[in-house]
Amino acid sequence: MKITxxxxxxxxxxxxxxxxxxxHEGRVHGLAGESGSGKTMTGLAALGLLPHGxxxxxxxxxxxxxxxxxxxxxxxxxxxxxxxxxxxxPATSLHxxxxxxxxxxxxxxxxxxxxxxxxxxxxxxLLGKVRIPGAGEAYGRYPHQFSxxxxxxxxxxxxxxxxxxxxxxxxxxxxxxxxxxxxxxRLLRGLCDELGLAVxxxxxxxxxxxxxxxxxxxxxDGLIVESGPRSHVLRTPDxxxxxxxxxxxxxxxxxxxxxxxxx
Amino acid sequence: xxxxxxxxxxxxxxxxxxxxxxAVAGASLTxxxxxxxxxxxxxxxxxxxxxxxxxxxxxxxxxxxxxEGQPVTPLGLRRRxxxxxxxxxxxPYASLNxxxxxxxxxxxxxxVARGSTVTPADLLERVGLPRDFTDRHPxxxxxxxxxxVAIARALAAEPxxxxxxxxxxxxxxxxxxxxxxxxxxxxxxxxAGLLFISHDLSVVRLIADRIAVMYLGKxxxxxxxxxxxxNPRHPYTQALLNAIxxxxxxxxxxxxxxGDVPDPANPPGGCRFNPRCPHVMDVCRDKEPDFGPVACxxxxxx
Numbered sequence: 001m002k003i004t005x006x007x008x009x010x011x012x013x014x015x016x017x018x019x020x021x022x023x024h025e026g027r028v029h030g031l032a033g034e035s036g037s038g039k040t041m042t043g044l045a046a047l048g049l050l051p052h053g054x055x056x057x058x059x060x061x062x063x064x065x066x067x068x069x070x071x072x073x074x075x076x077x078x079x080x081x082x083x084x085x086x087x088x089x090p091a092t093s094l095h096x097x098x099x100x101x102x103x104x105x106x107x108x109x110x111x112x113x114x115x116x117x118x119x120x121x122x123x124x125x126l127l128g129k130v131r132i133p134g135a136g137e138a139y140g141r142y143p144h145q146f147s148x149x150x151x152x153x154x155x156x157x158x159x160x161x162x163x164x165x166x167x168x169x170x171x172x173x174x175x176x177x178x179x180x181x182x183x184x185x186r187l188l189r190g191l192c193d194e195l196g197l198a199v200x201x202x203x204x205x206x207x208x209x210x211x212x213x214x215x216x217x218x219x220x221d222g223l224i225v226e227s228g229p230r231s232h233v234l235r236t237p238d239x240x241x242x243x244x245x246x247x248x249x250x251x252x253x254x255x256x257x258x259x260x261x262x263x
Numbered sequence: 264x265x266x267x268x269x270x271x272x273x274x275x276x277x278x279x280x281x282x283x284x285x286a287v288a289g290a291s292l293t294x295x296x297x298x299x300x301x302x303x304x305x306x307x308x309x310x311x312x313x314x315x316x317x318x319x320x321x322x323x324x325x326x327x328x329x330x331e332g333q334p335v336t337p338l339g340l341r342r343r344x345x346x347x348x349x350x351x352x353x354x355p356y357a358s359l360n361x362x363x364x365x366x367x368x369x370x371x372x373x374x375v376a377r378g379s380t381v382t383p384a385d386l387l388e389r390v391g392l393p394r395d396f397t398d399r400h401p402x403x404x405x406x407x408x409x410x411x412v413a414i415a416r417a418l419a420a421e422p423x424x425x426x427x428x429x430x431x432x433x434x435x436x437x438x439x440x441x442x443x444x445x446x447x448x449x450x451x452x453x454x455a456g457l458l459f460i461s462h463d464l465s466v467v468r469l470i471a472d473r474i475a476v477m478y479l480g481k482x483x484x485x486x487x488x489x490x491x492x493x494n495p496r497h498p499y500t501q502a503l504l505n506a507i508x509x510x511x512x513x514x515x516x517x518x519x520x521x522g523d524v525p526d527p528a529n530p531p532g533g534c535r536f537n538p539r540c541p542h543v544m545d546v547c548r549d550k551e552p553d554f555g556p557v558a559c560x561x562x563x564x565x
Binding site for chain 2 (some may be wrong): 035150183
């Protein structure tokens, strides 16, 4: 997927001022920045999920088609099919009153035209893949019966159901504890390597970025200020904004040691 | 003598039709004047319940909480005499009244500290906001600024103990460290103690003199910040520290702690961490380690 010069305005306010990002198979592209910098909006635009009243110009190329120009019906085929999304809060992104089996198979049957039994078999396989213990039993349960980390694994399984080529993960671990986050990050990285997914990881946490992303772009006020391989951007950043972001983190090599600061 | 002494505190949540949940199951902690104690742990480990009990917002089932030698009584409808403890809550969007000017809300705190000559504008200045913002309403502020207003309101009452219950987790990453440092500086400058609760170890490390690590209602390790950070001894503390991804650009995946936090209504027998512990021994399943500063059979005091 290639995003070129993406601009979004909402009611005349410019939210994105020309963003270009290229996603490659089997690679994780991290999009960092503070809240309000436009990183979530970039992710949403890639799925055609912009809020009401928003106008997007530019190009989002996927399989030689510009997703911004696709009619709604065609876009619906892409969404959840070839391009899938994982949201921040699994407590709200899963439907509380449907079993997770139903949520996993619904779009599988729609996009892939699978029968009930086939869809079920695939759903159980997916639950195993995201390492839900007792996948067969889990199929018939409801989201509230799972912990936050398990719910996020299920949300990832839902996103993977139709074998997408591109996965957009918007702050997938922000609502979780660090110990649980570690498991989800390992899972995402593993899936990316194993299935050759192209992942756009939106996060404000540069630690998360450093753990899983191959390329990193840093956004500020609707623009990408710096982009490049992980080790370059996080260790020897060129842009002063990236440097100030890193310096504000206590564990970063660029941050002053806590003892020096206190004295 | 310590400013705040928590001795073997037990807090239970009872709700009809559900088993009793021991959110805090025998925790002991002290905070001295001018000292910053960081309390860390995963969600659901009971750290917020502990903070609420210290403020009198949750009834105590067993154990004692003493503030300057006096027992802390539950908050009731009567006017409170114990105003030396003030709390800053997690979400400044919910803890500030949206319909009142922030100056008036800060003045509520000043009224508590009778005879104070400080004005709301002075307090705004102390938390790093312009003096003329007293006429504004909370919606005119960003999240970090609102939390500063909430801190100003808590400080207005001239507390001897300030409690922050996840005061930074609703804020942007760039504002977190700033607000945490601000709380530390203001508390220490006024000679008050600070009990700072957070799930974010890397921020707690910046500001705390001592760190207490909580797991499933118990404090499993407590010690000087540098010691706990550089040489964590309890296996849970080690797991917690190893799980933090470092922004070093190396691409190292953080270590995973297998399993989920057990149901606090039905905690495992023996040491509460034994089902997830990589160093589990027979004694861990039979007997609960009820000693400190590291509640682990590997570190039993001799």
